[in-house]
Amino acid sequence: MRLTILLLALSILNLNAQTQTDLSYYLPQNTTYNKSIPTPQSVIGHDVGEWHITHDKLVQYMQALATASNRITIENRGTTYEGRPLLLLTITSPKNHSNLEQIRQSHIASTENNSVNTSDMPIVVYQGFSIHGNEPSGSNAALLAAYHLAAAESKDVTDLLDQTVILFDPSLNPDGLQRFAYWANTNKSENLNPDPNDREYQEVWPGGRTNHYWFDMNRDWLPVQLPESRARIASFHKWLPNILTDHHEMGTNASFFFQPGIPSRTHPLTPKLNQELTKNIGNYHAKALDKIGSLYYTEESFDDFYYGKGSTFPDINGGIGILFEQASSRGHIQESDNGILTFPFTIRNQFTAALSTLEAAKGMREDILNYQHDFYKNARNEASKENGKAIVFGDEKDAAKTYHLAEILERQHIDFHELKSDFTSNGKRFKKGYAFIIPKNQKNTRLINAMFEKRTTFQDSLFYDVSAWTFPLAFGLDYSEGVSTSNAGTKVESLSMKTGTVSSKSNYAYLMEWHEYYSPKALNAILESGLRAKVGMKQFSTNGKSYDYGTILIPVQNQNKSPEDLYRFLQDVAKDSHINIDAVATGLTQGIDLGSNQFRSLEQPKVALIVGDGIRSYDAGEIWHLFDQRYDMRLTKLDTRSLSRVDLSRYNTIILPSGSPNASVAKDLKQWVQNGGTLIGYRSALNWLNSNKFIKLDFKKMELTAKNISFEQRGDFRGAQVVGGAIFEADIDRSHPVNFGYKNEKIALFRNNTMYMNPDKQSYNNPIRYSKNPLLSGYISKPNLDSLALTVPYASKRLGQGRVVAFTDNTNFRAFWYGTNKLLMNAIFFREEL
Ligand SMILES: [Zn+2]
DSSP, X not given: OHHXXXXXXXXXXXXXXXXXXXXXXXXXXXXXXXXXXXXXXHHHSSOBTTBOOOHHHHHHXXXXXXXXXTTEEEEEEEEOTXXXXXXXXXXXXXXXXXXXXXXXXXXXXXXXXXXXOOTTOOEEEEEEEOSSTTOTHHHHHHHXXXXXXXXXXXXXXXXXXXXXXXXXXXXXXXXXXXXXXXXXXXXXXXXXXXXXXXXXXXXXXXXXXXXXXXOOGGGOTTTOOSHHHHHHXXXXXXXXXXXXXXXXXXXXXXXXXXXXXXXXXXXXXXXXXXXXXXXXXXHHHHHHHHHTTOOOBOSSXXXXXXXXXXXXGGGGTTSEXXXXXXXXXXXSEEEETTEEEEHHHHHHHHHHHHHHXXXXXXXXXXXXXXXXXXXXXXXXXXXXXXXTEEEEEEOTTOHHHHHHHHXXXXXXXXXXXXXXXXXXXXXXXXXXXXXXXXXXXXXXXXHHHHHHOOOXXXXXXXXXXXXXXXXXXXXXOEEXXXXXXXXXXXXXXXXXXXXXXXXXXXXXXXXXXSOSTTHHHHHHHHHHTTOOOEEESSOEEXXXXXXXXXXXXXXXXXXXXXXXXXXXHHHHHHHHHTOOBEEEXXXXXXXXXXXXXXXXXXXXXXXXXXXXXXXXXXXXXXXXXXXXXXXXXXXXXXXXXXXXXXXXXXXXXXXXXXXXXXXXXXXXHHHHHHTTOEEEEETTHHHHHHXXXXXXXXXXXXXXXXXXXXXXXXXXXXXXXXXXXXXXXXXXXXXXXXXXXXXXXXXXXXXXXXXXXXXXXXXXXXXXXXXXXXXXESOOOHHHHHHHTTOBSEEEEEETTEEEEEESSOTTGGGTOXXXXXXXXXXXXXXXXX
């Protein structure tokens, strides 16, 4: 008892010591600070670490610094979905500032010329903070780092600024940072309470990690689908930084991590020297953290495999990416295995690592600059061996999807060309205007390889994230490697989307094929305006043109618009959705005539998405984003908390993303399906639907027994059975409505789970089926691959008047898996026909 009291007293003492938040706690003692530079406290009204910085105050301070300091300029590179500015500070000596564009051009030239003199060249360092908004010590440390760099008067700092251009990104995720700051601040007590049970440390769904649409933005550096990434990747390519740092947080009981990560899990396209330099940079972090007594570790976790992460993306672009992970206090102070963990302590470690990065940049400047120069020189050598070779990709039926992949190339500074004329390669037809060609002999040839390669053998069998991301497969586009550049037409200088048109005015009917990516957007606009439309269940041809399964028919007669108004309306729809609509003058066709019963009436979808506790926010956010940003379709987000109080009859379709809501909602939801609703479930939600008897699904059980596996190896043994994310081939029955709009007999699916659904006895109920040898790209263990072969990712069954649709795989992965978005849209628009 007495001991407990003593310990308690000691820990309170300790607690006071560690909640000190004035500048002397953080800043190095070997410099004076320029009094004319405002301290964080003087602008934001509180000490760093006393409260969680909100993004608006962060912006306020950065602007104040830029105004006061001739070492800093500031730019706004765009806005987040919630309208917050995406700031970038450029921090360097006033002398460099006066010559900045020249420095930038010389820097870029050094990646393009065969010789370079790095003796006087500044090194370029991109410092980015808190891409996960609820890992806030980074952005809070950014206040201190920016202040220090603006105000410190020591020779160390002025020398540093002479030799370094710092691109300083104080918040990589403004919307997430704001969301988390609100949470931590509103739950803070005057008497800081380290009890982990306190509400302060139990952030509500969906948490501040992600951006507005609940995306993990630290997966988007390669696909660049989100506004925050777009701004950042533009800055990246403008400068090609030598070092890029990415400040994160991890579990409360951990210490501090800096890279290198697990050596065997480095992507093989990354040069060996990159990891050696990373290790040398690590020595600077170790020294700095030793000095303040902070524990840390390296090489035991995290990796450098997926190039879509901030600490790995630079590695395929001649730079060095560094990941930092600080144990998180989540709120202001929390008990941990390492004693009381305070927010200021976490900030100080991040600040210290930010400075040791700059120390390393200065100390290793020439080595790192030469490394980058050699990276591009070697890449040029590789590329020249492929002179005359190119990759072609496209879809003669889908210009929009083709455009969106080209848009990524443009954002990643990869050159591509129009086709000179239509041609066929490997049995695939590529049509001018619907395909692009990428010459291999160009600067970013390694990045091209990283985006287009298919890889099925690996050094390690464990992955921190996905093991494959082959872009043409993600987009479901035809592509062919090793084609001749003689097929290339003019180089694309500014990419633009095809304008959609209506061929002419009709007094009879209009037809719209279903292949284009934005055809669901068009159909939704049509149905939403109260127009009648039908879907063709069979192929037919008219006016010398063949129409595929799923063609949409809009009759002119008996609509709520006059023929003239209908024509004008459809012109707008065609333009907004970049699709072509054909006018037809007769109902007589080769195949089903336009009055045939094989054209089925369509009803406007009224869709709700189940979100909230129990649901995986990433999967839900991807669907919300798809509807809201891509298809302009209204989607009601139904929270699991209020589901039982809602009149579900307003909706004809409900989507249940991966997860399992509380069993209490099952009764209402089932009643709604029985009354005629269509419930679409994804991934782990299928187990919930199965156990709550919405649908009977038959899953294969895979049993694996460890043989000759030691206790020490057990983690790796189990980890090797994880499907972290790979790409698989499935055969499809194109006549089934869930596959309408797909022109090939095979599709590529992304999968990151081990749910193996046995096919139905009736073959026509298995419209999508994994091939016999389904692996296209990525890692999967042999037992899992054997289990996956010939199983099905899709099932649909009636329940009362309604229907339950099941997808074992995520068809909307991370906003860049354009290739399978249509499967969900088909399940929604053609739900009566499944
Ligand atoms: Zn993180």
